[in-house]
Amino acid sequence: MPDMRFAPPPTVRVAEHPGGMNQVLARSFNERLIMSLLLQHEGMTRLQLGQESGLSAQTISVIVRALERDNLVSKGEAVRGRIGPPTTPISLNPNGAFSIGLHVDRHAIEATIINFVGEPVAQSRSPLAVLDVQTVQDTLTGTVDALLSELGTEQRALIAGVGLTLPGRFEAGGPEEQAVLAHDFEEDLRAHTGFEVFIQNDITATASAETLFGQAKRIDDLLFCYVCEDLKPRLILGGRIYTGATPQISICDSKAWQLTHDAIASGALDDDPAVSQWRGTVVEKLGSLVQSLGTFAKVSELIVSAPVPKSITDVLVSDLKLKVSDDLSVTGSQFGPNALAYGAATLPIHSRFTAESP
Amino acid sequence: MRSVLCYGDSNTYGQTTANKPDDRYPHDVRWPGVLRGLIGNEWLVIEEGLSGRTTVSDDEIEGSEKNGRTYLRPCIMSHKPLDLIIIMLGTNDLKVRFNKTPGEIAMGVGALVSDIKSMPAGVDGKIPEILIVAPPPTALDLKEWSDVFLGAQEKSRALAREYERIAEAHEVHFFNAGLVVNSSDEDGFHLDVQAHKDLGHAIAEEIAAIGWPEQND
Structure with missing residues (x-):
């Protein structure tokens, strides 16, 4: 020896x-x-x-x-x-690694590829004709293939993995929708792409993306809130996202949200009743959420993210600033309408390259 | 004031490339001198280069005093406390009389690192930082030294890789001098004036890149 x-x-x-x-x-x-x-x-x-x-x-x-x-x-x-x-x-090195994010929405699969420093390099949105397992499965694989074809061979070899996010529940979910939430798309994607697949709740993933690449990069204690037809808050304390049962506060029904969303898409703002009502309710409910949170946890930051253009997020932010007390700083997410797919894309980077787990 | 020990062979001693055995570059021309010119206001740069020094072997022809291992301990004790020890050795181990593979030469460097780590020669009884420098490959034509260095051309080209493995295994700093200098074509294995200058600058940057906390004194 x-x-x-x-x-x-x-x-x-x-x-x-x-x-x-x-x-x-x-x-x-x-x-x-x-x-x-x-x-x-x-x-x-x-x-x-x-x-x-x-x-x-x-x-x-x-x-x-x-x-x-x-x-x-x-x-x-x-x-x-x-x-x-x-x-x-x-x-x-921004080009040292790449990551794919896929978000299953009620009506579409949103997808994005980001580089190692979080810059999007490719994006897509594929509508879902119906929400059932087969359709979601086919659309996911088709979307990944289309996105990958936009990358060079060298970049494809540097893919860190696929992040997949789904909502906690679908509105008015029937058995088909339940089946979608229960299905193991993780395994489908792993088999199809050969990449490692990371799965997470959509809101938790985008909140964690804020801590990695976004507005919360250097903030340890904050309230993150995703706003659509509901308020979906996530509390981040000491840099960790609370992932337990989280309230979901309704702002409007899906039909009203669709109207609002369409109006925003067509560029309407103050003059549209649906939009102004949505804005008003968001500010009122988020304001009181912040207030009640303040009675037992002191956070000095609120980050608001919504599937709307940045100009609308900015309007929401300035509405909120008037509503909440001055020692709470309010910022809008920079991720834009694609924030959920972006959150999905940060999952592999978070898991593979950082010391924290999302 | 911090102190760095430059522990090496003829290329640290400053042996000139022309084939005149006793010739040595002036102190400000050889690389430790260049280094002193660059960082001398904050660092004491100690030159410990000996022509013919090996990593760990007695030289049956040139003498046992060429053994880099037996001299290392008294040398460090003479100069401690040290903040940093730079080791640039291995070229003489390429001599055919030692019959070493590149991996074994690197292991000799590793043995020196282990020896340093066994001595509390740093400031406040700590172990000094250690920087392993892989010497540049020899030239392809080694002139009258071709017999002595039989096979060295190929072996020397594998040293940097092997040294990096050793540096990794021992968790020490590493720099490949072959990235910035070549052996002179004049004799095939010594550094010319420009190479000493370039190496001194590169080592100064490597030292800075290590990062040194503010000193309190």
Whole structure:
């Protein structure tokens, strides 16, 4: 038996072929910790990474080299400050990984592909003629195939996985709708694409996307609220999303929501009665939700997301600012009408590359 | 003031490329001197280069004092406390008399790292940071040294990969000097003036990239 202290070292994980499958290997916890920090702060030096993570300089050095080899991070230009030595910031490589998001809505499959820093690179919406298992199944696979065809071979090899989101329930759900919620689309997609599939509730996923790429990047305590025909809130405390039973507060019925949505799509705002009533109810109910929340948990941030153009979200935000107290800061999501598919797309990135689980 | 020990062979000593064995570049031309010029206001740069130094072997021809392992401990003890130790060795291990594969040469470097880690030679009894530098590959034509370095051309091209494995296994910093400099064509394995300058600059950047907290004194 040789002295194992002098055994040959294990082979380094080296990307022999650029764009190879290396990045889909599970990353170590420390590597994910470093990537979480880089997702939160653009361009950090190794010193800063060490201070934030508590890892030693040499461990950081080894991790950064491993991430560089797999093209997940890129070394920035050395910055020469007035005092002290030059520092070289490290950033995530936007093209180091890609992720597919699929959201099953009542009427359509919304899909998006994002890159490693959360920029959408492809999007689509495929209507569902009926809501049943077979139709959803066929539309999901067709949508994925169409999206993948927009990527080059190299980018396809860098797909981290498929995120799939479904609502907690469908309005007026009959047996067909129940069957859709119960069906294992995860397995279908895994078999069809060969990618790992991650599944999550739609609102929880988009709220978690806000903490990863959106408005809540550096905020630990906040209330996130998705607004459509219902208010769908998620409370995030200490950076963690509460995923237990969450109230769903009705704003209007689906028919009224359809009218509102159509009116918004046609550009109507104040002059449309459906829209102004929707706005009014949202502000009233969300306002009182915030107020009652304030009696037992102090959050200083409210983030509002809705499947409407950004201009409408902005109007909602300014309505809300008038309603709530000044020490609550209200912001609109930047993800736009595709926020749910975007949330789905962040699931694989969250699970594979960060130290937290969504 | 921090201190860095540059532990190496003739290419750290500053042996000139021309075939004049006693010739040495002036202190500000060899790479540790270039480094001193760049970071000398914050760092004490200690030169410990010896021509013919191997990683861990006594040299039956050149003498046992070329063994990089036996000299490492007294050398570190003479200079401690140290913030950083840079090891750039391995070129002499390519000599055919040592009959080492690239992987074994790297393991010799690993043995030096283990030795350093066994000594509390850093500040406040800590272990210093360690930076392994893979030497650049030899030139393809090794002139009158071709026999001594039989097969070194190919082996030297595999060193960087093997050194990185060792650096990974020991969790230490790593830099491939072959990324910024080539061995001189004049004798095939020494660095010329420009290479010393480029290497000094690259090492200065590597040291900065490690990241050093503010010192309180």
